[in-house]
Each structure stands twice: as structure tokens, then as C-alpha cells.
Amino acid sequence: MSSHPVKIPGPDHPITVEQAGGRVVVHDGDRVVADTRDALVLKEGRYPAVFYIPRADADMASLRRTEHHTYCPYKGEASYYSLPGNEERAINAIWTYEEPHEAVSSIRGHLAFYPDRVRIEHTSG
Numbered sequence: 440m441s442s443h444p445v446k447i448p449g450p451d452h453p454i455t456v457e458q459a460g461g462r463v464v465v466h467d468g469d470r471v472v473a474d475t476r477d478a479l480v481l482k483e484g485r486y487p488a489v490f491y492i493p494r495a496d497a498d499m500a501s502l503r504r505t506e507h508h509t510y511c512p513y514k515g516e517a518s519y520y521s522l523p524g525n526e527e528r529a530i531n532a533i534w535t536y537e538e539p540h541e542a543v544s545s546i547r548g549h550l551a552f553y554p555d556r557v558r559i560e561h562t563s564g
Contacts, residue, residue: 448513448542454483456491456545461563463490465497465552467522467529472557473497479549483513490559491549494535507531515539520550522557532556 448454459478464471475496482488502520509517515536522529535550536543552559 448483452484452513454481454513454543456481456543459490459561461561463492464560465492466558466560470501470523471498472501472522472552473550478561479545481543481546481551487554489551490561491546491551494548494550497550502533505531509534513540514543514546528556 456479459480462474462476463478464475465473473492473496475492477493477496479491480488481491501523503523505519505521507519509519511517515538517534517536519531520533520535522532533550533552536546539546
């Protein structure tokens with residue numbers, strides 16, 4: 440059992456998770472890291488929307504798991520991956536909620552990428 444308090448999203452901190460629709464491709468330089476038509480988009484309060492990509496549609500073999508973790512009272516504990524290479528932008532560039540809180544359980548098994556470290560393309564259709 441987690442020692443962190445769980446906050447349920449409400450009117451003061453709305454969170455929605457929906458199908459993104461279309462295609463989402465994540466690029467690390469010239470390399471495609473993820474390519475999916477099954478992305479979710481999570482909108483949380485006033486934060487920018489975040490794409491969550493199914494792990495099955497990401498190049499997991501090229502990512503490196505790190506020891507870094509953060510905690511969100513609304514979503515749970517996040518684990519991190521780094522992109523190939525040792526550049527600062529590559530370190531902990533990807534996060535995932537392996538056991539998210541029930542209110543956002545649909546993001547389990549998905550990865551999110553910092554948009555200032557990769558290029559994310561979303562096309563409809």
C-alpha cells in the first residue's frame with residue numbers, strides 16, 4: 440500500500456483521458472521511437488495535453504529503464520526511461536504509470552514523452 444495520499448480528480452483539478460484519434464509518431468532525431476493509431480490523450484487541469492502511447496507501439500528495446508521516480512497525487516508513481524545516447528535531453532525523457540490510480544487506470548501500459556526532448560507528430564485520419 441502506498442504511503443502517498445490519493446487525490447481524486449474533481450472540479451478543481453479535472454483530468455480526462457480519451458482516444459487521441461489519428462496517428463501519433465514520436466521521433467528522436469531521425470529515428471522513430473513510437474508509431475501508433477491507439478494513443479490516448481490526457482488533459483489535466485491547465486497543463487498541456489499529453490499523449491500516452493501503448494508500449495506495444497514503442498521501440499522498447501532501445502529505451503533504458505532508469506531508477507528515477509516521481510509521484511503525482513492524481514495519477515500515482517511514475518517510472519522513467521531514457522532514450523539512447525547520453526545527452527542530457529535523453530535522460531528520463533519518457534515516463535509511465537505502471538500502477539496508476541483507478542481514476543486514470545486507462546494509462547497503464549502506456550508511455551509519455553517530454554515534448555521538448557522528442558518531436559511528436561499527431562495527424563488525424
